[in-house]
Every structure is written in C-alpha cells, then in structure tokens.
Amino acid sequence: MSTFGVSLKKLVDDSYDIEIGFSLESHLVKDLKAGLVGNIKKFAIITDSHVEKLYAEKIVSLLEYAGFTVNTFVFPAGEKSKTRETKAFIEDEMIKKEYRRDCCIIAVGGGVVTDLAGFIAGTYGRGVPFINYATSLLAAADASVGGKTAVDTPIATNLIGLFNQPKKVYIDIATWQTLPKRELSSGMAETIKHACMADKDFFHYLKEHMADILAAEKTACEHIAEKNCQIKYHVVEKDERESGLREILNLGHTVGRAIETVSDYRLLHGEAVSIGLVAEVHLAERLGYATDEDIREVTSLLASAGLPVEIPEYIDREILVKKLYTDKKVKDGKLRFVVQRGIGEIVEFSSGVYATQIAEDVIRDIIEEL
Numbered sequence: 001m002s003t004f005g006v007s008l009k010k011l012v013d014d015s016y017d018i019e020i021g022f023s024l025e026s027h028l029v030k031d032l033k034a035g036l037v038g039n040i041k042k043f044a045i046i047t048d049s050h051v052e053k054l055y056a057e058k059i060v061s062l063l064e065y066a067g068f069t070v071n072t073f074v075f076p077a078g079e080k081s082k083t084r085e086t087k088a089f090i091e092d093e094m095i096k097k098e099y100r101r102d103c104c105i106i107a108v109g110g111g112v113v114t115d116l117a118g119f120i121a122g123t124y125g126r127g128v129p130f131i132n133y134a135t136s137l138l139a140a141a142d143a144s145v146g147g148k149t150a151v152d153t154p155i156a157t158n159l160i161g162l163f164n165q166p167k168k169v170y171i172d173i174a175t176w177q178t179l180p181k182r183e184l185s186s187g188m189a190e191t192i193k194h195a196c197m198a199d200k201d202f203f204h205y206l207k208e209h210m211a212d213i214l215a216a217e218k219t220a221c222e223h224i225a226e227k228n229c230q231i232k233y234h235v236v237e238k239d240e241r242e243s244g245l246r247e248i249l250n251l252g253h254t255v256g257r258a259i260e261t262v263s264d265y266r267l268l269h270g271e272a273v274s275i276g277l278v279a280e281v282h283l284a285e286r287l288g289y290a291t292d293e294d295i296r297e298v299t300s301l302l303a304s305a306g307l308p309v310e311i312p313e314y315i316d317r318e319i320l321v322k323k324l325y326t327d328k329k330v331k332d333g334k335l336r337f338v339v340q341r342g343i344g345e346i347v348e349f350s351s352g353v354y355a356t357q358i359a360e361d362v363i364r365d366i367i368e369e370l
C-alpha cells in the first residue's frame with residue numbers, strides 16, 4: 001500500500017469589473033477584441049425568449065461583424081425554465097454545435113439567464129469563462145454580481161449550483177426602459193433589501209425618488225445601480241463563500257424563497273422577497289431589534305414600489321412553514337434567520353455570526369398574521 005500526498009494549494013484572483021452605463025453592447029465587443037477573455041474567438045450567447053430579440057440579437061451581429069464565431073442558445077423566459085432540464089438542453093445544443101473548452105459564454109438577460117448561464121459555464125468542459133450582460137434591475141441589483149449561480153428544483157430554489165465568478169459584468173441601464181412595470185418593481189425588492197441591511201440614507205433616497213426610479217429616469221437608475229453594487233460588494237469581498245457575513249444578503253429570503261416556491265412561481269422572485277422582508281421586519285420587532293415605526297417604514301416603501309406586502313390568500317400557511325426548512329441556512333434541522341436592527345443595519349449575534357435560531361412557533365405566528 002502507498003499513500004501519495006497531492007499538493008494543490010490555490011491562490012486565485014477572481015477579480016473583475018462591473019461596468020454600469022447605457023447601451024453597452026459596443027463596449028462588450030471592444031473589450032473582447034482587446035483580450036478580455038484572452039484569445040477566445042467562439043462565443044455562446046445564452047438568453048431567453050424575451051431578451052433574444054430585444055438585446056441578444058444586436059450583440060450577436062456586433063460580435064459577428066468583429067469576426068467572432070457566435071451561436072445563440074435560447075430558452076423560454078421565466079423562472080420555470082431555471083431547471084436542470086434547461087441546463088442539460090443548452091449543454092447538449094452546445095455540444096452539437098461543437099463548443100469545446102476554447103469558448104466563452106455570454107449571458108444576456110435577467111437573473112434567470114445569468115444564474116443558469118453561470119452554472120453552465122462552471123461545469124461545461126469542467127469550466128469555461130463567462131460574462132454577464134444584465135438586462136433587468138433584479139439582475140443588476142443582485143443576481144448578475146457576486147458569483148452565485150444555480151438552478152431550481154421542484155422542492156427548493158437555488159439549492160443546486162456553484163460559486164463561479166464572471167470575467168466581467170455589464171449593467172446596461174438603457175435596457176430597463178423595456179422592462180415590464182411588474183419586473184421593475186420586482187427588482188426594487190433586492191434594492192430595498194440592501195437599504196434595510198446596510199444604508200439608512202439610501203433607504204431615504206429610495207423613499208424620495210421612487211417615482212423617478214419606476215419611470216426608469218436616468219440619474220436615479222444610475223444611482224441605485226451603483227449603490228446596489230457598492231453594498232453587495234462590500235459584503236462579497238469579505239465573504240465570497242457565505243461562511244458568515246454574506247448570510248446578511250439573505251435578509252427577507254428565508255420566508256421569501258419559501259413563498260416563491262409554494263406560490264409555484266406565480267409570485268416573481270422580488271415579490272416573494274418583498275413579503276419576506278415584511279415578515280422578517282416583524283420578526284426583528286418581536287426580538288426587540290426593530291420598532292413598530294420601522295415596520296411601517298419598510299412596509300410602506302415596499303408598497304410604494306408596487307410590491308406585495310401580504311401573503312396571498314392562496315398560499316397554505318402550514319405548507320409555507322414546512323417549506324422554510326429547505327432554506328440553506330438551516331442547521332441541525334433548526335430554522336435560522338438574519339435579523340435587521342432598525343433600518344440600515346444587521347444584528348451580529350456573536351463575532352462573525354449573522355443568523356440566529358428561531359423557534360418555528362414564532363415565525364408561524366407572524367406568517368399567520370400576514
């Protein structure tokens with residue numbers, strides 16, 4: 001018998017740029033020509049059935065004009081496509097089109113596209129580079145930045161995936177002009193979450209500028225895009241793999257993700273997170289970390305963004321409570337929650353610990369009242 005020690009220490013630099021601006025398609029092509037992903041000449045554009053015509057086609061023609069080989073891989077728009085089956089379908093299509101390891105994936109779309117494409121990039125040929133071209137507010141605020149990629153399963157959202165960082169993220173604010181109102185509102189939930197957990201001034205800015213944001217006014221949109229990146233990156237740079245601090249980005253998501261699944265995706269991600277934020281500010285109040293006034297402020301800001309703040313009638317409360325146990329923060333079979341302190345701060349329960357165990361009865365009470 002022999003034992004071989006395999007020494008594989010890693011020093012990885014996954015740093016990348018996020019460019020925020022208007023109509024960035026030509027910037028993307030210029031960067032690729034300048035070697036953003038080395039000598040790669042073959043690109044797979046992954047997009048959905050709505051975004052294909054709106055934005056992906058333009059990127060394809062610019063890339064072709066620049067002499068690159070490009071194919072588009074399209075799936076039906078919507079959360080229901082974020083599955084292992086869609087992942088396998090796109091991978092098979094890429095194999096048929098002779099994509100090997102010398103390619104780069106470009107995700108053009110919202111959070112469903114960037115989550116799915118980033119996961120495919122992490123496993124295709126054991127890993128190829130990818131770039132996110134974010135076209136929804138939700139992708140800009142959260143999904144396209146931070147390196148979390150995943151698919152949903154019938155039982156839970158986002159449980160199967162990888163940490164995989166893109167080579168660059170483009171946040172094209174001009175694309176928000178074509179976002180349906182409901183989608184723009186949905187994106188505001190993650191933005192309001194950032195304000196609740198980290199920045200009271202930003203919370204007040206959102207209160208004052210909600211009408212401008214919902215009208216996709218340029219300066220307000222640019223400000224929120226920058227603020228979202230700042231707040232998210234302040235966290236991700238310190239804890240990429242969610243071993244402590246990054247859990248704070250889960251504010252509103254413990255209840256939110258469970259509602260999203262139980263609604264069978266009738267609720268959009270941001271809509272479910274909005275209800276989750278309301279439930280969780282109530283939890284903060286019960287634990288003595290927030291006041292009635294904080295509850296009113298958070299609820300009314302979410303409502304002013306056109307977001308739901310109550311659990312719809314059709315959601316079975318008991319099934320919802322059971323669904324909470326599919327949350328990734330559950331430890332030893334116990335529910336754990338991130339808790340806000342007033343507005344603009346998160347409770348640190350002990351050094352580096354940002355989630356605390358909550359008895360099922362406490363959260364059941366809140367769910368029943370909402």
Ligand SMILES: NC(=O)c1ccc[n+]([C@@H]2O[C@H](COP(=O)([O-])OP(=O)(O)OC[C@H]3O[C@@H](n4cnc5c(N)ncnc54)[C@H](O)[C@@H]3O)[C@@H](O)[C@H]2O)c1
Nearest residue numbers: 050077110111112113135136138139142143148175178179
């Ligand atoms: N990875 C992460 O860290 C992270 C964080 C938050 C959310 N997410 C995920 O993000 C997803 C939600 O993101 P989303 O709301 O962007 O979903 P999405 O990609 O489904 O986009 C929403 C809808 O808007 C359409 N759309 C996108 N851009 C458009 C545009 N510019 N004009 C017109 N229509 C456009 C899409 O076709 C889709 O119908 C969820 O799957 C959620 O789990 C991931």
